[in-house]
Amino acid sequence: MGYQLSEKVRGLKPYTPVAGRCAVRLDANESFVALPPDLRRKIYQAAKKADFRRYPDHKAAKCCKAFAAYYGIQPGCLTAGSGSDELISLILNGFFSRGEKIALAEPDFSMYEFYARGAELEMVRYQKRADYRIDPVELAALVRQENCRGLIFSNPCNPTSQGLRKMAVRNLVRSLPETLIILDEAYMDFWNQTLLTEVEDYDNLIILRTCSKAISSAALRLGFAAAAKKLTKALGALKSPYNVNSLTQEAGTVILKRQDVLREALTDILAGRGFLAGALAKLEQDWAGSPWAFHLLPESRTNFVAICFPAKETQDRMFQYLKSKSVLVRNLPGILRVTVGAPEENQLFLEAFKSAQASGLS
Numbered sequence: 001m002g003y004q005l006s007e008k009v010r011g012l013k014p015y016t017p018v019a020g021r022c023a024v025r026l027d028a029n030e031s032f033v034a035l036p037p038d039l040r041r042k043i044y045q046a047a048k049k050a051d052f053r054r055y056p057d058h059k060a061a062k063c064c065k066a067f068a069a070y071y072g073i074q075p076g077c078l079t080a081g082s083g084s085d086e087l088i089s090l091i092l093n094g095f096f097s098r099g100e101k102i103a104l105a106e107p108d109f110s111m112y113e114f115y116a117r118g119a120e121l122e123m124v125r126y127q128k129r130a131d132y133r134i135d136p137v138e139l140a141a142l143v144r145q146e147n148c149r150g151l152i153f154s155n156p157c158n159p160t161s162q163g164l165r166k167m168a169v170r171n172l173v174r175s176l177p178e179t180l181i182i183l184d185e186a187y188m189d190f191w192n193q194t195l196l197t198e199v200e201d202y203d204n205l206i207i208l209r210t211c212s213k214a215i216s217s218a219a220l221r222l223g224f225a226a227a228a229k230k231l232t233k234a235l236g237a238l239k240s241p242y243n244v245n246s247l248t249q250e251a252g253t254v255i256l257k258r259q260d261v262l263r264e265a266l267t268d269i270l271a272g273r274g275f276l277a278g279a280l281a282k283l284e285q286d287w288a289g290s291p292w293a294f295h296l297l298p299e300s301r302t303n304f305v306a307i308c309f310p311a312k313e314t315q316d317r318m319f320q321y322l323k324s325k326s327v328l329v330r331n332l333p334g335i336l337r338v339t340v341g342a343p344e345e346n347q348l349f350l351e352a353f354k355s356a357q358a359s360g361l362s
């Protein structure tokens with residue numbers, strides 16, 4: 001018979017981003033802001049000094065320090081990871097045992113389910129309300145009722161763009177003292193409701209952040225987990241020793257020290273979001289009652305907007321139509337997700353989106 005794959009891995013399909021030839025790529029929530037040439041030169045200089053014979057600093061101390069300084073927190077509460085994806089995997093595999101229950105708030109970031117499955121956890125699904133908001137009291141009740149050992153969710157949320165205010169999250173964390181709360185703040189640079197500065201007040205909270213979105217560095221694969229001492233110590237013991245490579249550490253340090261660049265990038269992205277959301281809100285009104293009628297989820301707290309079509313066929317058609325116009329967005333269940341791009345990209349997206357109306361659909 002030969003070697004048999006275990007059941008766990010047999011049905012898995014590799015993650016395949018919709019790559020290809022699209023001129024405008026608004027599908028992965030990356031930053032459209034390129035790092036300026038002088039900063040890039042600094043990165044190259046730092047890379048030149050790297051000693052390739054040696055393993056990287058296992059604590060990634062320099063880049064943790066730079067991250068901590070940027071966000072006004074203590075470096076001692078940080079664990080660096082090779083993207084926050086690695087940290088999600090690490091936490092779900094390390095802090096939980098097979099068969100234990102973890103709560104997910106749906107819809108949410110698809111990788112939670114992916115890693116929870118890999119860790120063979122039992123998933124308890126909280127369904128968000130029709131407007132895609134979380135009712136924190138209902139969520140806490142479910143977690144308690146089901147005796148969940150953990151709860152993971154993104155805030156602000158990918159793919160809904162919606163956010164839960166700081167006070168509500170705080171209450172949630174406090175009301176579930178025996179549950180490990182994994183709070184994924186991948187998009188919190190775009191909103192002001194972070195719990196980062198108080199993370200050490202809780203012994204059941206891990207906050208995840210990433211350099212892939214607002215920090216314009218998805219290529220680096222750099223993320224951070226912030227938590228109180230006991231959890232940080234456990235994370236340090238669980239992670240593979242040299243998980244963040246030296247080049248990423250050097251580059252991350254240089255980038256995170258440039259508050260000026262990061263703040264300007266943020267301003268540009270938020271301006272783009274305002275433009276995109278404004279234009280789509282107007283179109284939502286103009287198209288009401290037409291075959292292409294859609295709903296823009298209001299108040300995006302992220303670097304993307306979420307568009308809902310009443311019928312899946314319409315959404316699929318819009319997705320394909322945009323693609324035929326060389327504009328790639330993300331087609332998710334119930335949500336067409338559009339990343340804020342450069343001004344000219346947003347313009348091209350809007351023109352393509354609008355021209356769908358004229359292309360005929362009935």
Ligand SMILES: *Cc1c(COP(=O)(O)O)cnc(C)c1O
Pocket residue numbers: 029082083084085086109154158184186209210211212213218221222223
């Ligand atoms: C993009 C994203 C991440 C970031 O993952 P990295 O591995 O750091 O690139 C994490 N969580 C959510 C919700 C995201 O959308």
